[in-house]
Amino acid sequence: MTFKKTSIALIASALLTTTLSARDQIKIVGSSTVYPFSSSVAEELGATTKFPTPVVESTGTGGGMKLFCSGADLNTPDISNASRRMKDKEFKLCEENGVTDITEAIIGFDGIAIAQDAKVTTFNVTKAQLALAVAEEVPSKDGKSLIANPYKKWSDIDATLPSREIVVYGPPKSSGTRDSFEELVLQHVFEKMPVYTDLFKADETANKKYKAYSVIRTDGVYIESGENDNLIVQKLTKNSAAIGIFGYSFLEENKDKVVGLTIDNVTPTVDTISSAKYPIARSMYFYIKNAHAKEVPALKEYTNLFMSEKMIGNNGVLTELGLIVLPSDVRNAARAKVMNSEKLTLEQLK
Template sequence: MRKFVKLLVAVAVITFGAGMAHARDQIKVVGSSTVYPFSSYVAEELGATSKFKSPVVESTGSGGGFKLFIQGAGMDTPDITNASRRMKSSEFEAATAAGVTEITEALIGYDGIAIAQNKENGEFSITMDELALATMEMVPVNGKLEKNPYTTWDQINPALPKRKIIFYGPPTSSGTRDAFAEMVLGHFGKANGALYDAIAPKGKGENYSAVRQDGIYVPAGENDNLIVQKLTKDKDAFGIFGYSFLGENSDRIVGAKINGVFPEPETIASGKYPISRSLFFYIKKAHLDKVPGMKEYVELFMSDKMIGPKGLLKRIGLVPLADDMRAKVQKDVLSLKNLTLDDLKK
């Protein structure tokens, strides 16, 4: 019996040690489905060109990634989280409270939120307001707010086709959903604040931005490729996802014009395309000396080879930063500048 107990203890020690070794010899990255293809590309490049293992990259959505990242500084938490929106002040405060006291923010480039459809359809052009009216839970009807009654596009604007309104989009854990809600729905809500003040305090744009839940907006998970598959089968439907997925699937789907502008790298970088946003990853500095290759992964990700104007990530949809902005960001990230609460309030 004593020998059996000793054997169990030995097995437990070996198993625990192996687990710790695994946790310390391979970088763990979580977060945004939009940033996922860029992060995965860098991870594969690190594994192929260095002595380090390729980092494990999981697509959990920006919100889901932050929840995991800010749980603490232990080795059972992620080293890096990707995000298609900036970290919220509340997330930073929660991280600090959990012992994650040093974080570096890395801005890598831009992306547009594409409203895409089956390529067999004709050109589709709508305004930001029309997009908001198609997707919001509460909309103005005869001077009052009501549950969204619109089921076809011509009900919103008679000049639009009598086509069923149906969207496949990201879930609540997604930074793409957060950005869409803020830039499209929140903008419309604040512009019509006199009506929306009854359900949301003035100035709180995020409270105006509830997405309709009557089956017309269908959360399709964190795998944007599934949305693309839906669009190939349903010609009425529109998908909501990052521009990179539109670029990768241009043989099957096409973007709609928003305010007369197509989602393209030039229009996203210039801001002419109205649903453009910044992409980030966040570094847990407490793990840098504990996870082999983490510093090298960050350096590779921030290099001109990856995020520069002729970088490899541009080929798969990343819209690069302007030269002066990129140089500043690279300096800040490579010097591991600490993110502050004041930075997030700017």
């Protein structure tokens, strides 16, 4: 009797170990911008292979990286989607928690659209004007100091702009779109203004933020609207004065409801983004936890499918969702990295 109980216990333990050490369903987290593309590939995998459809969660790029880098066990995500490249500090967090074998996959381009309700007359805004609209601190009239942002209307910034209230629905701090917007707009504009850079030179320890100024105002003008970009679209249709910040793919999906502003007189389109003429363009990625490859057999099939011409090629499925394709040589190199499980290094991120 004791033998039987012991045998049953051993079998139960073995079954539990098997359950914990392997699974069929892939776990994916990360960028809301990459989410529609990742979900489409997930559905294709579920429909065309023996594997179940992967679980894809829209947590924001930063939130996804925290989950992805939290450890290497099978309770952690296999993949993290990202609308900007992994940061040095995220790579180091991964290493600290035992995630030491990562492959980086670049899938295509995306532009950050500045959009409004399609029923309202659109206008052109420069990157500098856009930065001044959302920054927490802006130059004083004499340009010699920084003051709390006083701008309430676009015409307060420049008389040629509409006399229209500044209301901006945008992504939260956990979002890769927010990171990219801060870098491509605020930092790019303010790093050329002495009023910011001189503060850093005067006291590097106390004023590190002025080296690459990207602090967004918190006085109610910029309204964090979560990781679901479709909610921003809905808010724009209800507030004709507002503009919203989200990935180009959401502009493409909702072109019957919203329209993109021209930035520096350039309209966001597939051609202007892929040619880098559009001023706010960036690349999109996903990151693979290679330590999970053996225990999650679907992982290799999913990543190879994602990087296939069927998905990210010139006439790929994902172009219908707004993906802007990479040049063929870049695409082929990116595919080879994934197929060979090339290990990402910290030096490559610098």
